[in-house]
Amino acid sequence: MPTSATKRPGIGGRTLGLIISTTLLFAVLSLLSQSFLSSYTMFVISRQMAFYVLIALSQAFCLVVGQMSLAVGAIGSLTTIVLGLGLETWNLPAGAAVVLALGVGVLAGLLNGLLITRLKIDSFIVTLSMMFIYMGLRSGISGGSPYKVPESFRAVGQGSLLGIPYVFLLVAVLLGLVGFMFRSTVFGRRLLATGGNAAAARLSGIETGRMVVWAHVLSGAFAALAAVLWASKLGSAAPETGDDWLIVSFAVAIIGGTGLNGGVISGLGIFMGSAIFMLIKHGLVEVKANPYYANSFLGLLILLAIVIDRVRQIYSDKQKGT
Amino acid sequence: MKKSIAVGVVVGLAAAVIVVNVTRKKTSVEPIAWYGMMPHPYKTEVRSGVERFEQETGVRVLKVVGQQWTQDNENVNVEALSTKGHKAFSIYPGDPAGANALFAQLRGRGQIVVSYGAEPDLPTPVAFTVATDIKAAAMTAAERLIEMMGGRGRILNVLELVTDINTKKRDDGIREVVARYPGVSIIQTISDMTQVSEATVKIQSALAARMDEIDGIITTGYNPTIAAASVLTEWHRDPKRKQIRFIGIDTGETVLQAIRDGSIDATIAQNPPGHGYISCLLLQRLLDGWTPARDYQFIDAGIVVVTRDNVDSYAAEVRKITDGIAADLNAKYLRPPQ
Known part of the structure; x- marks a missing residue:
């Protein structure tokens, strides 16, 4: 039941623009560097992209219902601590520690969602407060020291199937499911409707408050999954996990076409957004960009990618007008 | 009526605060305060050196850990500690330039400071830095x-x-x-x-x-x-x-x-436990009336190269460096009390 303000996802013009930008970046880097197409480069790029996708999804699920979460990184951090406690301190089997950690992420998201909807407080304020609470908990519990994880726990984060990282395969499947959910399920369309036009959605009988809670629960789940996989990749449950996720979560989600005002999301767009973000970061190292100006270059290139996409969109709208 | 109740409550609370403060026994504060920027593996190791100092000397040290690795946060927390009457401080300079203002402020209040972990910009109001070169x-x-x-x-x-x-x-x-x-x-x-x-x-x-x-x-x-x-x-x-x-x-x-x-x-x-241990030892000596041998001294807390050969025993080598510096402290860096 999409409202007039919502858009059904798919390979729309915007996503197509992102695919073109990604292809262009890929081609330029292939020409610039002989080692770019090596299996190792593809491995590290695709695996890092997978993490960016998860972090972006954690933010995108809030954005799509017209909310935001400043606590995505803090939830990831808290999840990491619980995972570390489970594995090192309580000696739980890996599966149980992962379930416990993911549960904490889901609970943290649920708490955010309930506070926002029941007390009718803006998501910015709630998630800002919760961010500090979760970060305080992680520092207080861990004392800042990382936890050891067993060798076997690293299999998913560091392993691959035919050279493709397990993490990437897992995220590709998840992204497919997310796309399917928004495209073909009532639940997904209700989320879109809630973000597209909350008043219209309410009039259509959608419990928008419940949708907001669900969005935060899923956001917490994705943040927790990213944290668990990161610990598996790093081979250690480090408390600082998530400290740099906030910017990444917004950047990748927005580059990927997620609407800041809600109601718009594209799984493929987020995938392409993560590819652009990662390729630019990798490209700056490839071309030996001056490290003291690296962040400026990164910002400029992201801006350029968005401007190119915007120009294409304006041109496309004009074409339709004529 | 409501107004009188409100006034009564305020007056009652004010009286209670005055009575509690007048009758409260003065509790002695720890002579030395150690400040860690925020929970972090480095600070945990420094703290272990401070705890060793306490065990060996019997001198109590207040150990406070902040919330953020920023000079602003450090200033707020240390200024609050400064009002509690601690005589000496072991502090990590969050910002090498900005920390000097805080150190000068403490010194102005008659409190002694030793910088640990990093060297503040020179010239500095502190007499000692204990850190890795x-x-x-x-x-x-x-x-x-x-x-x-x-x-x-x-x-x-x-x-x-x-x-x-x-x-x-x-x-x-x-x-x-x-x-x-x-x-x-x-x-x-x-x-x-x-x-x-x-x-x-x-x-x-x-x-x-x-x-x-x-x-x-x-x-x-x-x-x-x-x-x-x-x-x-x-x-x-x-x-x-x-x-x-x-x-x-x-x-x-x-x-x-x-x-x-x-x-x-x-x-x-590096030698984080030494950063904590030696900085507190210096503060204790200064409180006992020893004076710095020079206006400013950098004490290199030393390093050990860890390889497969000593990966499980390097901590003892690090400790040996600390003990060596501690043994030379009076002769090398201080003048005896007059």
Whole structure:
């Protein structure tokens, strides 16, 4: 039941623009560097992209219902601590520690969602407060020291199937499911409707408050999954996990076409957004960009990618007008 | 009516506060306060040195850990501590320039300060800094790496925070050493990594981009060292890949494990417990009436190169350095009370 303000996802013009930008970046880097197409480069790029996708999804699920979460990184951090406690301190089997950690992420998201909807407080304020609470908990519990994880726990984060990282395969499947959910399920369309036009959605009988809670629960789940996989990749449950996720979560989600005002999301767009973000970061190292100006270059290139996409969109709208 | 109740409540509370404060017994505060910026593995190790000082001397130290690694946060917390009557402070300078203002403020109140962990900008109001000589440590690391590389090859130089003045000193030290070896060059310098995740992405990208050219990697910060240990452990798991020599700084468990299993070669262990122990010992001496031998003195807390040979015993070597400095403290750095 999409409202007039919502858009059904798919390979729309915007996503197509992102695919073109990604292809262009890929081609330029292939020409610039002989080692770019090596299996190792593809491995590290695709695996890092997978993490960016998860972090972006954690933010995108809030954005799509017209909310935001400043606590995505803090939830990831808290999840990491619980995972570390489970594995090192309580000696739980890996599966149980992962379930416990993911549960904490889901609970943290649920708490955010309930506070926002029941007390009718803006998501910015709630998630800002919760961010500090979760970060305080992680520092207080861990004392800042990382936890050891067993060798076997690293299999998913560091392993691959035919050279493709397990993490990437897992995220590709998840992204497919997310796309399917928004495209073909009532639940997904209700989320879109809630973000597209909350008043219209309410009039259509959608419990928008419940949708907001669900969005935060899923956001917490994705943040927790990213944290668990990161610990598996790093081979250690480090408390600082998530400290740099906030910017990444917004950047990748927005580059990927997620609407800041809600109601718009594209799984493929987020995938392409993560590819652009990662390729630019990798490209700056490839071309030996001056490290003291690296962040400026990164910002400029992201801006350029968005401007190119915007120009294409304006041109496309004009074409339709004529 | 409501107004009278409100006034009554306020007057009652004010009276209670006055009575409690007048009748309260004066509790003595710890003579020394140690301030850690925020929960962090480095601070945990420094704190262990402070605790050792307490056990050995019986002098109580208030140990306070802040919430953020910023000078602002440190100022707020230390200023609050300053009003409680502690006579001496062991403080990490969050910002080498900004910390001097805080140190001057404490000194103005008659409180003694020793800086630990990093050197504030000079001139400084403090008489002592107890820290690693970071340029010397970076030079030692570079020498060891080049030795492991057989005196020739190309190095990936991984720095941590570009905004940290110490990063420049480390970079200068590495370049000075590399300049001594005609067969050695720095193929690329990467930096600006405040998190392990950021460091991992950058190191992996550099390795992917120049895998055939890099012979050795040097990292001179905590985050890149943890990241490089993890990246190289994964890299060396494939026996077909070339051996890349590595030396880092700091001793997270990921790093030590990678040394044990041969995935990386070495790391530089600093002496955080010594930073805590010696700074408190100095403060105690100064409170006892000893005076500094000179206006300002930097005490190098020392380093140990950790390899597979001493990965499980290096802590004893670090402790020996601390004990040596402590034994020489009076003769080398102080004048006896008049």
